[in-house]
Amino acid sequence: MTHGDLPAPRASGEAPGHGYHERGAGVSRGRPLRIEPLVDRTGLRVIGEVDLSGWDVWRSSLASVTGAADPVDDVHLDLTALRFIDTEGVSILVRAAGRLGEERKIVLYEPPAVFHWITELLWPDHPLDVQAAPA
Amino acid sequence: MTETADAGTSTVGADPFTHPALLYKGADEYLAGTVPFVTGGLAADEPVAVAAPTPKLTLLRRELGRAAEDVRLLDITEAGAHPGRVVPGLLRAFADTHPGRQVRIVGEAILPDRAAGDYPDCVQHEALINLAFAGRPVTILCPYDAEHLDQQVLADAARTHPVLVDADGSRRSPDYVPERAVTGHDLPLAAPLLADVLTVGATELSSLRRFAQDYAVRVGLDARRQVELVLVVTELATNGIEHGGGLATVALYADREQLVCQVSDTGRPVPPDPAGAGGSTIPRQFRGHGLLMVNHLADLVRVHSSPEGTVVRARFTL
Numbered sequence: 175m176t177h178g179d180l181p182a183p184r185a186s187g188e189a190p191g192h193g194y195h196e197r198g199a200g201v202s203r204g205r206p207l208r209i210e211p212l213v214d215r216t217g218l219r220v221i222g223e224v225d226l227s228g229w230d231v232w233r234s235s236l237a238s239v240t241g242a243a244d245p246v247d248d249v250h251l252d253l254t255a256l257r258f259i260d261t262e263g264v265s266i267l268v269r270a271a272g273r274l275g276e277e278r279k280i281v282l283y284e285p286p287a288v289f290h291w292i293t294e295l296l297w298p299d300h301p302l303d304v305q306a307a308p309a
Numbered sequence: 310m311t312e313t314a315d316a317g318t319s320t321v322g323a324d325p326f327t328h329p330a331l332l333y334k335g336a337d338e339y340l341a342g343t344v345p346f347v348t349g350g351l352a353a354d355e356p357v358a359v360a361a362p363t364p365k366l367t368l369l370r371r372e373l374g375r376a377a378e379d380v381r382l383l384d385i386t387e388a389g390a391h392p393g394r395v396v397p398g399l400l401r402a403f404a405d406t407h408p409g410r411q412v413r414i415v416g417e418a419i420l421p422d423r424a425a426g427d428y429p430d431c432v433q434h435e436a437l438i439n440l441a442f443a444g445r446p447v448t449i450l451c452p453y454d455a456e457h458l459d460q461q462v463l464a465d466a467a468r469t470h471p472v473l474v475d476a477d478g479s480r481r482s483p484d485y486v487p488e489r490a491v492t493g494h495d496l497p498l499a500a501p502l503l504a505d506v507l508t509v510g511a512t513e514l515s516s517l518r519r520f521a522q523d524y525a526v527r528v529g530l531d532a533r534r535q536v537e538l539v540l541v542v543t544e545l546a547t548n549g550i551e552h553g554g555g556l557a558t559v560a561l562y563a564d565r566e567q568l569v570c571q572v573s574d575t576g577r578p579v580p581p582d583p584a585g586a587g588g589s590t591i592p593r594q595f596r597g598h599g600l601l602m603v604n605h606l607a608d609l610v611r612v613h614s615s616p617e618g619t620v621v622r623a624r625f626t627l
Binding site: 225 | 401511512543544547551598601605
């Protein structure tokens, strides 16, 4: 499940960042979003930026991973290489979590700072489980 | 003025959101309008918040006595540097902490001593309240000092509030057209001569973010404000691209005091949505979470719509 062709993962050894700038420069052309399945558990690694150009891919990837998973599994999203997400991107994520039901949840690892600002204002009671770093 | 208490429970149309303006003269009328609204909410076990300047909070505290302890009192002279933060930040956050419950809020954001230059922005924010809360079970009573505010301000209150309350009681506002207040105050926003300008489409937002990031660094925004500008620019350009013809032109310029981000779309204006809040005709650009976010992060936001398209200008104080 690879989308786009311009991955720009954070350089190894770089200190964990909390802002767009700290996460390095963006990708200048083409789709800035790449999404890969996790190998060791149900979930996705999200690399790059979620904006208007990637909403459809983001939505269908989340629908696919939440729908195809074993109904008892939580869904893990490694966001350590996600440099930016806009309000609609967060809205898509919150809606996907809302569809999972009470038995399962979406676990986010290290979302960027904008994720926190957006949810604090617009979805303060979101059901997403936010954690510091992938285990 | 017993009818005033009813302002909290009467609704216009099917929208559970109610937004009456209280036109008061003097402290007695202020209290007669606000206290029954507050105590009526408490009696119905509804969460109640009051966002007001310090003297009004003192007045209300004294009048409410111990009941004031059950009210969330927010000092807008401290909490909100400008109404744009009051609207989504304080009010919506308060409402959102009580999902599914009927909530009452008293919000006084337009004050006689506010600088005249800020006034058009204040009106826009009042109109934006209607959009931010449409469909939610929330009542926001907005007191207006009818003795000291200009007639123009009171006329605008009638445009931005579907219900008017004064010493004579509560009535439906005949002039309620919130989008007129949103756009009617806009002088055309002049195109800046010395701006950094970039026009982008849907697949170029990443480049736009780098452009904004570089500009923010150059003018000395701190790290957090840099990220805020990047988000604001993205949201405004996304709106422009989606609703205004597929391209958005972003101009960034700054002087010693402020950084201005102006985003123009190049297409025709969006046809009004007939199913809009209160049955009004509000451009779709004003809906959605993106603009709420922009309104929250920027220091002032102004919108100008014309047959050539829509221009949104967001200002960041340096």
